[in-house]
Amino acid sequence: MKLFWVLILLAYNVSAEKFFYEQEPNNSPIDGNHFKSEQTILGDMQGKDQDMFIWNVSDGDADFQWNIEFEGLPGKLTRLDLMQVEFTEDGSGVTKVDTIFSMSSPDGSVPLQTNNLVVTPGKYYIGLSYAGGQSKPSASPLFGDIGLEDMESEIQQENNQIDSIEVKEQDFYKIRITKGYKINQARIKEDKNSKESPYSLRADSTVGIYFFNKSLWLDFKINEKQTNQVWKVHGQSELGKPLTLKLYDSANNLLASHQSDKRGTFYLSDLKLSVGSYLLELISQDSSTAIIEVANTGEFVSGNEAEPNNKLKIANQIKIGEAITGRLSDNRDEDYFIFEVDEELSHKQLKLSVVNDNKENLRFCLWDDNQKRLKCNDTKEDIILDNLSLSTGSYFISLSRSANEAPYSVNVADVGPRNPIMETEPNDSFPQAVAMNEKRLVKGTTVGNEYDFYKFDVDDSDRMWTIQAVGTNLDRLMIYNARGDAIQRATNQAKSNRLKLSNLILSPGEHVVSLNGTDSKYVLRVFPAGKIDESLEREPNDSDIQATALNIGETKKGLLADANDVDLYHFRINGEQGLHLKIQPPADGALSYQLDREGVRVGRKVSQKGEAVEFKGLLKPGEYQIRIQPHRDLSDDLYEVSLKTYDAYTCIEDCEPNDNPYQANNMSGVSVVKGQSGTHDDYDWYFLPESEVQRKVTFVDKVGNNINGIVGFTDYGKTSLVTERNSKEQLIDFTIPVNKAGYFRIQVSKSDYEFDIKIDNQPVQQQIISADVSLSVSGLPEKIKAFSPESQRLKGQIMVENKGHEIVDVHLKIHTGDYRWITDISTDELQLQPGETKQIPISILTPAELIDTIITRIVFVAETKGVVVKQYSHEIKADTNAELVNPEEFWGVQKPLLGGINVAAHSMGAKRTEEDIAMNVSSVGYGFDELFDNMTALNSGLKYRGGRKTEKDIVTIEFAGNKPVDVVGTILNPLSGGSSYKYLKDFELHLSLDGVNFQNVLQGSLQPVGAEQSFVLSQPYKARFARLYMINSQDDIVKTNLSLGEWKVIAAPDTVFDSFNIASPNHGGFVVWSKPQISGDWDKPILTEELEHASARSRSNDDWQWVIGFHNQRAAFIEKIQWLPSQADTGNRSNVEPMKSVKVFVSSSSNVGPWQLVADEKLDTDKSLKEITFEKPVWARYVKFVTDNVKISNYAYFPETIRILEKQVGSDYQSILGEWGELSHQALYEKLNPANKLTVKDERQNHSKNTAFDISQVKTTKGQVQLEYAD
Template structure:
């Protein structure tokens, strides 16, 4: 890579990107990792973005853009090992060069470029380098890219799978291909801090006075005299093992390693590579003492480890290989015959993939010769499980796309004397669009291509994970999978939290998550199925329509707001889908909530006030649902769910205010004493119980004297249909008059009474008498004016402590007569309480008088 234009004066004119720094705590580590979004211009050493590691760098390159970052490695940083992960741009060759620069004395030009190492990334996969050592100094990271998939031509043109499914699928795919999609041109660099280096004490170190190093223990070395001498021993129990001497020196430094036997003969030698790495592998050493001589050109810092690699095999396994440390080595295209030597025996193997082999797909195959139960598992070198399968048949882990490094294989749970053959086969170059295993876990999600499309196959019952990026706002997206046997489709965010999911009947050919309002960033897809090929793709379907629901909206956190007289439209395409809407009432309000499903659908709804259910109904096919009632001030949510008949057609939801005076009888919700309707002055109550799966409750305000309240019915026996209460739950003793079909309750003075009409009453119509008289209509006070004063403009809305607000209620009587008034206070949040300072709510206000009443909120 040549950085000619990096060192010139010309700068990229792209719009500046926002630089955001987010601190996140990494579990189990004591330092904070920073996430940095690159800021343009950063095309050369003069506009470079400064970074401090550990850090995650997120960036994007468009057209001929290049990006550059600089890391100032301190003395403290140099005392740790470092790991670098680099994910390039999908479907393009992305390159990261790490270099050191020498500038002119005045800093206006670059006189020397020392390119230390490069990491190339072909298709957006993650490339990793670990255990790196950096000396103090400034390190420049240069990013560039080239090539890319042709996005103007259908990637599924003439696909036989689409043709087999039918003409509708072919036409649908062509329509999706015509959608113009903004390319995914983002990359990510993760520089993470590893373990602290533990330096071996090596006073007066020389060939005659070497320092001893315990096998299997990694240690750091500081070259005071540019030479180090290390000794170790091989005993009689270790001669059948294969040994490896592995280490690294500061990046940019050169190191020579020589291995001597006890007679002083040099038996092996190696040098460090561009990354500072060096190793001597495949060592079969006889009993004796050995000497390692390390030579550096400078006072470098190095790490060194001597460890057993198990045994290299050809054709047959070699026992013992019953744990990771004694795993047998085998090579690509080499088969290994093995036998379960004891019941529940465990056999471990390992193989390596080098840089030249990462562009191929591989197949790990276990031929189960006795067709008895056995398990095959693939692990990374640090024992992270990638994929496992158990079967009585042959087992194949196919479509494996493996980065450079060492991998472990475990064969377990086999029966005694079960024979098997293990082989790793190169199945050819990786292809665009094709699924690459392992991707059976969220952490192993495969990046989808530029057109956000992938073809894959389920082997038996399987789950595959994919990730794609959204880099444009205000777009609605659809995620769709087609195949012969799709069982589930789910969307996750980058925190591995389920955003939207749908389960399907076995054998579903099309699975879809539609109307997704996805924000810029990474989005993860989980696809479930069995024994079939599939095509998965994500695509935008147009700008966000504010009147149409957008997913996810399955809970209160993702619910969509509603306003009066503004209809919402949406889809409930499966029995698993739930749509949630929210609204707020500042005051007590009569509302009319209507839900019109598609003609071929039925919808069930629940209406909540805070967390209290205040309305519900399960609808019939095509039935319009209504909730008409009086609601107190507060926050509400409406949950809609498909009944027995989901539909691909649209439903409509609307909420409108209604005049409280229009609600003469049975105003829902009135299914508890706390929500009881005040009995209307029309001297009778009428309604229908169980319309919302509840009883109906009514309230009669307190009287100053003991009062008899009587209910009378001319249509049905009233004896068992009605109960009276005070204090919400203290039952009153009824008195039944069978001749007049009346039920009476004696209510103590100054007590409001509550009446529950049982669901058995069905349709009811009762006359209400007070002391055997009809209810008098309450007086209307048109000449009373109210206002509240001394309320602070700012409230501690999120204070963790209780608040106390002292205010003044101003009451003005503009009439000609004195008035005896009783006040009732309402709030729009159940956590607020209002009290009158003198503990009474009754006040006398003379004609043309203004009274100030203290209230405490």
């Protein structure tokens, strides 16, 4: 799970930060974890553990300064040692360890850091260890010192209960190693540096220096203007190499000296220097490096500020514990102060106070040494930060923006040891989040309206967590991912003293939480709350890409305790399916939901408090999203959302979806309209088809609804109908014009509605059709193999019995929950005598690679006179542990079409008829030719314009050649521009021999899915022309913006065609790679028929070679290769050489071999076609050409065209250009040479290192790996 944590962090971190997680064992310098360059090291220590890391510093790394930041274990004393280590000759033991420096974190709450380190190429060893710790979080009263005494007894008891929960203490640490500024080396010559000839330094400029000898001499000058300033000479020596700094005046008097500390830091500060030259002597070791700067610093002040101090560089230095008074004169005045925090102070709590004497508006800011703003306040009041905890370094205070004169005093005081239970500042932003103590408990306050950020670690991956804040004036509680995005929040709508985030499922690792309040006093705690409930939603799930998957048959639980929260779920169905969505809010909560299909609303309802809302309807294939939000009544309890199958084919009342006019229920022959609307904020739509006569339709209310909630339209809800309302008799009349359909929208005041329907004042006589028929299915399995590369053939029987006393005619239909499942029924029309039973064999072919746990529902329907009288459903689950059922090779296209050529493709020579081109002009639509280009993509293909004036929407194509072909089927792919609601739905295929007289050979319907869908004709039909009639779109609207991506017409697989040049780009041929890289676009012209005279210049002695691949990387049976030499006129150019020979290799495996040599030919110097014919055709997925190179810098002309011809297509060979499945790499080669398959169940159980299967005694082994397992 540790690795998972690292991956989570990497996925969400938007910076360039690199993470490295410790790998055990790493307890000593011998087995330490190696790393290099910038890294953030993440690790944990438990028991007697200690960790070692080896920092490999390169020559390039040594050109930079380096920074180390260290966060120790929460609540424990954690120590980092940076060491140099010497080993025995064989490297098996350690002979010497030198600790360069150490960093000790008493409780992990404040990061420790050391900056501007100078390193040398080689290895540094970083050791981590810890002890019991110095923190005592229970030493302070839980509430007394932040003024929550009135809540203490209640919450103290609750916290005692939380303390009793067994929870693993936080044991994570973090080491961040970052690259600083590049070291600009001073140009000091070895033989030219001496006391008499020093190197001159410029003020405020850091330089790198290299010790050729043990001492180095530098100088700098002070002029008249600089005598009032305070100076500091400081720098950093190379780690592990001490340095002594000495300062002399111009008379050679020693003024001061300083020895570098263990981290290499050296300095002489608080220097007040008179006009003149000053000499610096630096004494170190040979061949070492250091950096040095002579810096103009702010003056140390005592009592009053010293002007000027209006810039960071000249900030007044203040001593800890001494108050400084000052004055802002106006809005343009700024005052800066600087103070230092050493390692001792970094373990203390500091109090920073600014007394604003006149209570004038001013801005206070606290900055770090890198001028990064840590905290800012605009206020008239005093500034009191009594809980500052700062890591080592320099810090700046700025005061500004006062419109009037503003006297003030500033003080930074040491107030003693830090209490790890108390909040520490600064913690106002995500990057400043402060580590919580080992109990994940903190007490704090907010000043004005502010956010406090904290971080904590989790290592119990099987638990849920609760984050709770108790206190005054709390506004918002939020938890974030590693990128800084809030993933869940609780808002204090009820103005209570408690905010809570419950049932959190947190991945192991670091998490950040923030609490927002206004002058708040609070206790914040994070604690475990039981084992993970796998049915719980996973936050965040409030965006499209983060929506939680909800599979059919599943129930999920979620929490919507914040008014602005939203939970998104998604599911996909691959076939028309009846589904039942149910959302049960908690007893004291109310919710609303919206169900969308690809951005279009399908259903929406609002619940009352504690009331379940449901959707039951027949849904089309596609991607669906469920959006759930709180509605008025918030609750801290969980809601439930479930998705189940539903017998939708027998629905006769309020059949969802019917939320818009395009989904309206047909009212034809219906005497009563009933359903639910009203309080659920739901629309229900109904329609009557168009008629040649005008009609008056009357709705008569039966349950006391407001009839004003019914509205009538024509034109899909765009034009209102003439309406008459009679409130007294509770009825409403609508007049539907001639040749218009009527649409009726119902949204009434009560949840239930019921209306009697009259047409032209006459009650509708609804015909009741029924039949006493039983329906059942046997033989189909309940489970089939998941992730099988093969299809599975399922066989069974349908039993239909007539239990009545009259003859019944029954029509059988089979609906699958996945359009890819192909059903085959021996007969679908039955006539049953009274008491007669018939059994009808059926078979179902599944697709390959079914996802584990997916359940596919198959619905068998019996109809009489177009009315469903019985239905039976059977569910089949894909399971990795199930047996393979009747495996068959999977092709993705129906078998009668397998290998057949698409004779409608432009690449085959087909073309649209002149009549078609004249009819389908730009005002009708566009993209007609894209139907025949063998490509589909979003925003491509044919798109008809809405409102076009065409009588019929047809496209006509003429096949290549002048001979008829046997057409066996058609393939259409809806993937195109626009919404799937605009994809073509119903169509007809017409064929013709002469282009004039067409025969309707197929009526079909497409699923709204952007994938190839194949249709087989009842018999082959000879034809030279094909015409596609496009009737309507998926939303059943005529003359809408209908679209279609691809239309193929498939000839019988045994149809004879001449050999195809499969190297042609028109047929999918392409150059895969060349070696060496050759300039220019020579690889494109050598496959085309144009004479483009491609040439290239030789840049090496290596042979020229290139590899050609074919359509969808399929393997073809090739007979010959044609090489047309360059036809360029090279004249008398001496730097042009001909290609003298070519070797041809083939591979049926990959574009890098293994290769088989099939030809080695000399090339003639003339320009005639060279033809290489094989004695026997050879299988090739890739063909490699190798030619001798020419002299370096000379040019060679490549062939104008290379043609690779496969075997002639006919009864014994089908082309790779035939239909073998959309984008499939398989073709006839795989059909004739099926891959070896695992025919017996694998009993080896070699799922771990300890149970590895011994392959030393076998030549080959076969197996199958699954998710969550490995062999």
